[in-house]
Structures are given as structure tokens and as C-alpha cells.
Amino acid sequence: MTIAENQPVLLEIKELHKEYDGATVLDGIDLTVHKGEVVVVLGPSGCGKSTLLRCLNGLENVQGGSIHLAGQNLTDKTVDWKPVRQQVGMVFQNYDLFSHMTVLENVLLGPVKVQRRAKKEALEQAEQLLKRVGLYDRKDAYPRQLSGGQKQRIAIVRALCMNPQIMLFDEVTAALDPEMVREVLDVILGLAAQGMTMIIVTHEMGFAKAVADRIVFIDAGKICEVVTPDEFFTNPKTERAKQFLNIFQY
């Protein structure tokens, strides 16, 4: 029982079904995420973790089931993704900053062009967020002048500056040099401490243990376990989860 469960439900996924050219990728996913909760999704490569995240902000279309975000049905055919995506911040594996824009321009594009906020107000927030991730002094740099870890922290700030209700992290440290993983994970841990609702797909087991309220273990497009990190790492219930964890223990 986590504290978050007293909070209202923010995201409710029911019987989610997704196919690529006839091959089933997500096979009846049920998941409820409360406000302020941190859910870490684990599972072997190709199990559908990333696809699940991509369905949540409309980068993939789904073939069945429903997704409700703050009461709005996202699987409705007439859904307007523009306002939804402002509520759902997403950070990708390849930290795709826009290479022709400075750090500040990257961060301000969404707030100013999409949300039509006043430049001055958005700039204040952007600078504050950059200070928080320790990159204020790099605000006028271009992406190519930054390290991978710095780029990924900027990508997180870019998503945060839209004031999303929920953040999705899709293997955000997988492409990073091991030395830079820590600085990015620290930022995410900081967000968790502040009560940000997050769904995190990762292969960093130590991090998953530290940040998660709940672990969701997916295999072959199905949820096998939804448990606390303690339980998952000390006493996994399913055989599949045991096998998966064995890979990470030498």
C-alpha cells in the first residue's frame, strides 16, 4: 500500500491491445496510475514496454482497449492529441534536442509556440528548471556542444517546462555513457521526491528499486506482475520475472 493510492487516479489503462502488421505487441494491458505515483516498467527487450509509453501520447495507434487520462478517453477516434501531449511529457532514449536551436530555444519552443504563453513568464520557468538540473550556465549552448548526459537533462527540462501532469521516460539512460547515467537518474529521483507522476521504462535495476512506488513487469505484451520494488527484487512471484532478474546478477 503506497501513499499514492490515496490520491486520485490520473491514468487508467484497460485491456489495451496493440498490433504491428498482425503481430500482437500489447496483449490486454491493465494499469492504473495514481497522481504522484512512480511506476517503473521492466521487462526483456521487445516485450512492449516502449510501445506502451508511445501509446499514451498518441505516437502509436491502438487496436483495442481504453486509456483514460484525467478522465479523458484517449482511445476515442476524435481525440485531439495536441492538448493531451501538453499534459504528457515524454523523454526519449536518443535525447532528441533540436540541433539548430540553443538550449533555451529548445526548452521554450513548446511553451511559447504550442501553449502560447508569454515569453517572459516561460523564460523565467525555463531558467529556474535549468538551474535545478545544474545547466543554467549552458543555456545559450547548442546541442552539439553538450555531453550526452547534459542533452538528456535538457530534454527532461524541455518536457517539464510544459507543466505536464505525467512524465514518461523511455529508456532515457540506455544510450548514455555509463559515467553520465547517474546525473540523469538524479534528476528523475529529484522529480519523484517532488511528487511528479511518472512512468519509467528502464534497464537500470538499482535505479528502479530506488525510484519506484510500484514495479510493473511485462513479458510478451502482457503484465506478469505489479508489485512493490522490495517484493519484486527479493521475492518475484513469476518464473519469468525470476529468469529476467537472473540476467542482471553475475
Add this chain to the structure above:
Amino acid sequence: MLNSGISVLVEGINLQRLMLGLAVTVRIALISIILGSLLGVFIGLIRSSKSKVIGFICRFYLEVFRIIPVLVWLFIIYFGVTNLLNIHLDGEVVALIVFSLWGAAEMSDIVRGALESLPKHQMESGLALGLSFWEVYRYILIPQAVRRMLPGAINLSTRMVKTTSLVVMIGVIDVVKVGQQIIERSVLKTPTASFWIYGLIFVLYFIVCYPLSKWSKNLEAKWEN
């Protein structure tokens, strides 16, 4: 004698005539580059469409202009099409049509190549921020593509300036034709006329094209920082 020959350049209204010829060359090139670029960017953009019909039409258009020499295009339109439709088109108008369409075909391929060379994730990152499909093009993909296509576009522009010399073949009096006329008239009096006149034309083409490549180098350097 070489040193007496150079005076052919300033004799009578020779220089003035050459400049007027150059104006024709530059006018055809400039208008074609502008029209060709606009049309080419448009075609390049719609080529990224998933529609097979649009893709086929665009590819057909590009190949037709690549495979058939510009000279043949000039002839087809100036002599063939006008004859068939029983209309008269001024040589310069035909030149503008052919060079604009040729420029657009080549330009569309440069634009497509630049867009395709951008990482796929740029589109998704933009969409994830809540930008619409066209806003992603406007704020993210096109500004980056422009930087990548600049060398190719400038190269195309200088090629178009140089290729305008073909318009002589459909009776347009450009700088090269004026030069020939002056040489024919002066060659008995000044045997070295062709050296001096063509020499000047050589320099004139250089003066027209060099600023283009200089400008593109400056822009590239600017974007590098």
C-alpha cells in the same frame, strides 16, 4: 598584337552591349532560380507524403528533367509546342519556363534528400511537445533541412546561371551571343578580339557566380557557430 586588341572591349558601344547581354543572362537565371526554388521546395515537401500517386508523379517529373537535356527541352517548347498549339512564345519566356521547371525538379530532390537525412526522432520529439505535423515542419524540420541543402542549392544556382548560355539556340541574345556578334564584326580589324571578348565574358560569369558561393560559405560558417 595583344595590347592593341584590348581596346575592342571599349570600342563604340561594345561594353554597353555586353552589359545588356549580361542583364538578359542574369534576368533569366535569377527569375528561374527564384521560381524554381519555390516550386522545388513545394514538390520536395510533398514528396515526403506517403501517397504512392504523388510519389510517382514527382519522381516522373524529376527523371524527365534529368534524362532529357535542357537544350532539347528548349527546342521542344520553343519549336514543338508552339507549333502544335499554334501560338507564339518569346524565346525568353520559353527559357524562363524551361529553366524554372528544370530548377524545380533538381531542387525538389535536394529538399527531399535534406529532409530524409534528418533523424526520424526529430518528428516524434516535436509531436510529443504538442506541435502539429506542419508546425514540426515549420519550426524543426525545414530550418534544419535548409542548412543541409544549402551547398546543393547554391551549386544548382551556379549551374543554372551557366546553363542559360543555351538560350542562344532559341534566338535569345544573351551575353555570349552579343560577344559573338562583336567578335564577328571586329575580327578583321582586331584579330585577337575573340580572346578579349571571351576573356571578359569569362570574368563576367565569375563575377555573377562567385558571390553566390561566397555567400553560401559565409552562411555555412555562421550556422556552424
